[in-house]
Amino acid sequence: MTCSFSKQEQVLQQFKGLTNQVSPKFERCTGISASRYELLSQLYQTDEINQSTLQKAVNIDGAAITRHLKQLEAGGMVARRRNPADNRVIFVSLTEEGRKQIVEYRKENMGFVKQMLHDFTSEEVDVLSDMLDRMQHNIVDY
Amino acid sequence: MTCSFSKQEQVLQQFKGLTNQVSPKFERCTGISASRYELLSQLYQTDEINQSTLQKAVNIDGAAITRHLKQLEAGGMVARRRNPADNRVIFVSLTEEGRKQIVEYRKENMGFVKQMLHDFTSEEVDVLSDMLDRMQHNIVDY
DNA sequence: TACTCTTTAGTGACAGGTCAATGAATAGTG
């Protein structure tokens, strides 16, 4: 008999399959990529922040952050300036324009997320969120 | 007050953050990318299969499938031949070499997955798997 | 002060995913 694959292994594959599907759909629905949306969200919640701490908050490689921010800056959504007290770091913040835009994006985002979780009770969402946290901890330094 | 982001929105971000972290770690641990592992797994379970049905099973764009399979073929893991009864389709199958290799990969994979889910009961794994399924259904044609 | 070590951002090369367009083979239909 061909030995079957465990539930645990399945989960990992479901996981990957799901995110592969989510990313392009998210972008089509909202008009912005999930990563950029997350960057803007972070900035919306804390005005003026180190690029490096932003990077840690978002869990994306620094190289990608640099590129995203440069394009967001070119699009007028984001402003960047060096920290005069420490010329290595760059302060990032939302522009007025960016602040206006994110509100729009957010509406679309909520619609998308609601659809994805439309049959989840709020307890289930909590459970899911906890599980994701635990998985993250389990592999954080593997 | 800056209006806070809902749990639902957080989940989506956790999701993306987690998969971003998982993929490279998986590859480091197992010596093969998650996608290729999944392709080989599928082939392991069903010998000789249409490339297109393989693609659907794996939830990756056809373009990526073509490229993966070509490289796996070049590496001697996989064999491909045209279906003589329908010259459009390509049959894919594991070679003996591939069949031997996947057993090794699988050991590494199990180790990785076990670590990721080490504090999950089997009920929790089931619950998680169901949730992932439901989310997939919820967005499948959005 | 001079020397090394660390932190920060940026850059280049690569991998893996998407979409859009193509060509070849087959199916379906008047």
Next chain:
DNA sequence: CACTATTCATTGACCTGTCACTAAAGAGTA
């Protein structure tokens, strides 16, 4: 039978992530 429509695999262009490397600034120390 001829013509159109669909399916399948492939290719090219693009986006976004990773890693490895670099340059510049600052921190720590002999």
